[in-house]
Amino acid sequence: MKSKIFCLALSLLMVLTVFAACSSSEAPAPAAPQTPAEQPAEDAGTAAAEPVEISGVFNLNPEIVLDNNPVVEEIERTLNIKLNIEAPPQNGFWDRVRMLVATGDMPDLVHYGADISAAQWAEEGLLMDVTDVIQNYPNLSSNITMEQYGDCVFLPDGRIYGIPKPNSYDKWGYVINKTWLDNVGLEAPKTIDEFIEVSRAFTNNDPDDNGRSDTFGASLNAQQSSLDSGIWHLMNDFLSMAYSISSWHHGMPDADGSAKLRPLKSEYGEYMQLLRRLYEEGIIDREFITHNADEPQEKLAQQRVGIIGASEGSYITNVLERYSLNLDEYIFMPPLVKSASDRPTYAVPPSNWMAYYVNAHSSPEKQDAVLRLLDFANSEEGFVLFQMGLAGTHYNSYDVDARTVDRTDEQNDARMKVTSNMFAMANALDGKPPLQGGSTPEAIAKWQREAGAADAATQKAFFGFTKMLDKIGVEFPDEVQTLNSLEVRYVTGEVSFEDLMSYVNGTYQERTADIAKEFADFMAANPTRFVD
Amino acid sequence: MNNNARTLSKRAQALRYFLTNKYLYLLLLPCVVYFLIFNYAPMYGLVIAFKDFKFSQGIMGSPWTGLENFRYLFGLSDFYRVLWNSVYLSLLRLVICFPIPILLSLMLNEIPIIRFKRLSQTMIYLPYFISWVVIGGILVNLLSPSWGLINELIKQFGGEPVFFLGSSRYFRGIVLVSHVWKNAGWDTIIYLAAITSINPELYEAATIDGASRVQRILHITLPGIKATIVILLLLSIGNLMNNGFEQIFVLQNTSNLQVSEVFETYTYKLGIVNGRFSFATTVGLFSSVVGFTLLILANAGAKLMGEEGIF
Amino acid sequence: MTGLKKNPPARVRNRIIRGVGDSVVETICTAVVGIFALCCLAPFVYVFFTSFMPYTEYLENPLRIIPATFTLQAYRQIWDYALFRSGYAVTIFITVVGTTLSVFLLTISAYPLSKPGLKGRKIIMGMILFTMFFNGGMIPNYLLIRGLGLFNTVWALIIPGSISAFLLILMKNFIRITIPESLEEAAKVDGANDLRILFSIVVPLLKPAIATMTIFSAVQYWNSYYASMLYISDRKLWPLMLVLRELVVEDTSAVSPVTQMLTSAARTHPFTLKMAAIVITLLPILMIYPFMQRYFVKGISLGSVKE
Secondary structure (H helix, E strand, O other): OHHHHHHHHHHHHHHHHHHHHHHHHHOHHHHHHHHHHHHHHHHHHOOOOOOEEEEEEOOOOOOOOOOOOHHHHHHHHHHOEEEEEEOOOHHHHHHHHHHHHHOOOOOOEEEEOOOHHHHHHHHOOOEOOOOOOHHHOHHHHHOOOHHHHHHHOOOOOOOOOOEEEEOOOOOEEEEEEHHHHHHHOOOOOOEHHHHHHHHHHHHHOOOOOOOOOOOEEEEOOOEOOOOOOEOOOHHHHHHHHHHOOOOOOOOOOOOOOOOOOHHHOOOHHHHHHHHHHHHHHOOEOHHHHHOOOOHHHHHHHOOOEEEEEEEOOOHHHHHHHOOOOOHHHEEEEOOOEOOOOOOOEEEEOOOEEEEEEEEOOOOHHHHHHHHHHHHHHOOHHHHHHHHHOOEOOOEOEEEOOOOEEEOOHHHHHHHHOOOOOOOOOOOOEOOEOOOOOOOOHHHHHHHHHHHHHHHHHOEEEEOOOOHHHHHHHHHOHHHHHHHHHHHHHHHOOOOOHHHHHHHHHHHHHHHHHHHHHHHHHHHHHOOOEEEO | OHHHHHHHHHHHHHHHHHHHOHHHHHHHHHHHHHHHHHHHHHHHHHHHHHEOOEOOOHHHHOOEOOOHHHHHHHHOOOHHHHHHHHHHHHHHHHHHHOHHHHHHHHHHHHOOOHHHHHHHHHHHHHHHHOOHHHHHHHHHHHHOOOOOHHHHHHHHOOOOOOOHHHOOOOHHHHHHHHHHHHHHHHHHHHHHHHHHOOOHHHHHHHHHOOOOHHHHHHHHHHHHHHHHHHHHHHHHHHOOOOOOHHHHHHHOOHHHHHHHOOHHHHHHHHHHHOOOOOHHHHHHHHHHHHHHHHHHHHHHHHHHOOOOOOO | OHHHOOOOOHHHHHHOOOOHHHHHHHHHHHHHHHHHHHHHHHHHHHHHHHOOOOHHHHHHOOOOOOOOOOOOHHHHHHHHOHHHHHHHHHHHHHHHHHHHHHHHHHHHHHHHHOOOOOOOHHHHHHHHHHHHHOOOOHHHHHHHHHHOOOOOOOHHHHHHHOOOHHHHHHHHHHHHHHOOHHHHHHHHHOOOOHHHHHHHHHHHHOHHHHHHHHHHHHHHHHHOOHHHHHHOOOHHHOOHHHHHHHHOOOOHHHOOOOOOOOOOOOOOOHHHHHHHHHHHHHHHHHHHHHHHHHHHHHHHHHHOOOO
16 A cells, blocks of 8 residues: 555656656747847847858758759859758658647748648737738749749738749640550540540440450549549539539639539539449449559550540650650540530649748748749749759750650659758749750650640639538538538439538538638639639 | 655655666656657647638637637538548448458468468568559559459459449448558567467467367467557547548549548648648647547556556 | 478377368468469569569550560669669668667567556556557658757757667567566566576567567668658759659659650659669668568478478
């Protein structure tokens, strides 16, 4: 009995010691925001020529070697800064950054998504409000549009809390196997009806001539990881855009021009019925509902399916060259339409690839240095340096206008050890990617021909970011998940169309009414631009 | 007076007990210190479950919200389905997956050819080292309704191909089978080590008495590893709320969400994707309390049945 | 090694009475274990061969086993990768040091805990068990590691995982079932103190248990990556498993929907890299295991007198 008490006392003593130790370890957390206050005095004392030291946490691919990195050194020299880079593993990146912020270890510059965490940091005053300073950095206003900045407008105050990493505009059409088309004697489809006909032929007429019935018309993609997902994926836009539905988000205007949440659009039911019909007849690859990542591309390369969704900008590099496919065997086509008289439409929301945030509590000098760095990355000089490396070492010549490069494989391998498009703080200059088309002159010629023809035939719908849509998932996670699940199970035949639509027009519509109103107001104030 | 003297002598007795066993307590010291520092010192983090977490204010500085997070959790319309999915799947694991390593190690123990025994022992450990992501990829290929090996076989025997991963009907079966495949072999290590600890004289004596193979298994081997089985069983019962994130996440897709959503995946989606940073702790605390309570009850039950239990 | 129990003493062998049922049991056991073992081996063979196969060949027929073209490209690419070699060194260090530390701590802690009469034992057991269910979460742990000065050192990867509550409970159980109390009583009468009893009498008898703990700890350290994700900021201190995980980014949110492939065509597909990574992960364990297995097999063959 007594020894028990003794034991307890011993434990208690230790707990106390440990708590004392841990309370001292928590102390640095609240202290951190105060340090910047002392910083300016220190900085002011130093000579102007002294480089400004800034810290940053970046999402970097592991191939990059940070020690004695010539690209980093070049940047430091040009901007007179000292860049302390922390690059956590990409697989645990989000956790790590959130933890840095939560423990008061937030660096001067944070590379992170424009998501709900960033919104919370903005709300708590951790992120610098850059709205009024952007104009002082010419490239930050010229290379990034206000629509792109919309991605970093998290709060109702309408202020901008980060510098997005601009990406090239992405237009989704489809890639089709030309050899298969010739074998079944059909043309590349333009309308949904033609698409069904071709898919049927690809499924039933043995387009690859191997004597077995092992092919399907098209494969779609599905997302499994986030809340607002299910059957909605960019790769499927070539199909859904015929019904004025885009997977980017709900921003694509309805056929009558009004702004509605996706399931409430006038042709939503019709699109769902199309998917059900394709699935039931078995002329699309049914496994699409379990797809993740690159499976559709792999199936195209495996000669299992003849059609997949693809981006106009990268279908050659990302699909054909990546899987070593014969360029002449595949062609790119714009999105489908319902009737031959309709004009196909590309959904073109502003395109960013995460964003850069400036620590609100860093000293003005450091904040300025961070913004100069981002400004430089968005200039032509910085863009070329980040994307291509050093002239002579990593490439022989680079044509900025045509976006073509002359470099050897060795030079490219050396480049990959010092920089990448993950590291580059701008992935597009004037809306165009660093390289266009493909890696050979033939590929580039093919790209210019096909992408050009598709572009001429298609109108583009430019619409803005609408951050308030994030709230649907946040406030009604279960409703969103239920809808995703109903959609998929309707397509696979487990629930009826009536059940799906009664949920959409009942619970879903009721719950989202307020957000839908707010969303419609926003879209009315920021109308979609249709460009030919 | 009398009372006082008794306390004194009691205190002296305690001191004497401590001194006689001083080495045992000394041996325990590093372990106690370890758990206090690395497990109990950070335990204050649990208060997040009762707070609205603010990045700028840290754990201690964030405002208290009382039971608000729990009210939110229990108020979610999917909560009870997720609870049911988690518990049901765990129960299936307990009933189906738990006994398999025991059977396997008993069988391994009866294999007469030593070389074969060693070889197969090494082979059954292999899957443990393959991550769920890779296993998921292999399963997709194997179970594909159009091109997969399993469905090829089904077609050969005249059956209709089945879309195993595209329906909630097969989800639990796939989880159980892949779990056994990945872990059962590895889990035999513990039982094999326990069997090794059985006094060999018992077997010799039984053999001399003419006990058959089956009798020896039933009367020597099984009782010999019973304590180990009970401990692992108790821990499994304590784990009833947990299913492990990776396996479920890899096999989950929108078509089987109805049965595949368990606490780990639900917490991930609501906590991280939706920015409810206190939520993960809230769910964690809830399932820990339930799990720990179950363990205590099961342990008490085991003791009632004459087993030693865990503590 | 193999000769260990091949020839049991003739004395024992002669006394074994074999029933008909025995060989039936043996056959069934051999067959069942054999089939299960083959099921376990098959995917690994698949992984092994596809790691030597060009990805295009895999795509042509994902169920193909033997590669038509044999290539070491995936392994060469992993080897060329600067972090791979440092990662290997870090992992070997933390595995060797961590396992030694862990087995030592588990043994000395489990011994007093296995004494049923020791006062305070129950409280401590309860305290340990409690930690299997409750933990403070990521942020307090990070602050603790930083406060202890372990941040960005290999010790942050070794010390925090050195006593696993699960293994401690197992070890305690092993001591209970292996060591007869009479043995210790006898030693006590001879005047040996608890330290002497533990190290000169108990530990030698615990070989199978210690071998088990060694395997579990070694595998745990070998496979660990989560702690390094949070507690290490210097890439050169990344352990192998973290490096290999990075070769294939699972988190697709980190990859842009329009990522341009600015990479040369000579690079290996991530799928093949993943397969090669598994082989690399498994090899050391496969090499170490036979040495540990000795302790099981020895014990087992003693335990089931046969042949």
